[in-house]
Amino acid sequence: MALQWMILTYVVAAEAALALLLTFPSPKLLKNRFVSLISLILQPTLFIVPFAGFQLLDIYWKNEHRLMCTSEICTAAERDRYEKSVFKAQRNVILCTTACLLYWCICRICKYHKEIQSLEEVEKRYKN
Secondary structure, eight states: OHHHHHHHHHHHHHHHHHHHHHHSOOOHHHHHHHHHHHHHHHTGGGGHHHHHHHHHHHHHHHHHTOOOOOSTTOOHHHHHHHHHHHHHHHHHHHHHHHHHHHHHHHHHHHHHHHHHHHHHHHHHHHHO
């Protein structure tokens, strides 16, 4: 179970690094090549969205079928284990939503950059 969360953590870290690199100012030629490279990578990495969605459904299902520890019979260790599992589930929900949000942000940044390039080309044609 921990392997999927470790993979998702690495994917979120890589997406965050890509988003930062896309937003940092850089020379135009370098930025154009970097955006085109990331645009090529985006389509095969679309798997992260259904993967994160599946993980969210798994968290929801486990939350609905989790044993509640609200009675007086529960020991302190059982309550701690229950609270720890709730905190882990909350952390994993944040991780899944961050993965989807960062993927969407990177897609939009690349799309906007390509639109700006096309508008600059149109402007150059009108000037000539």
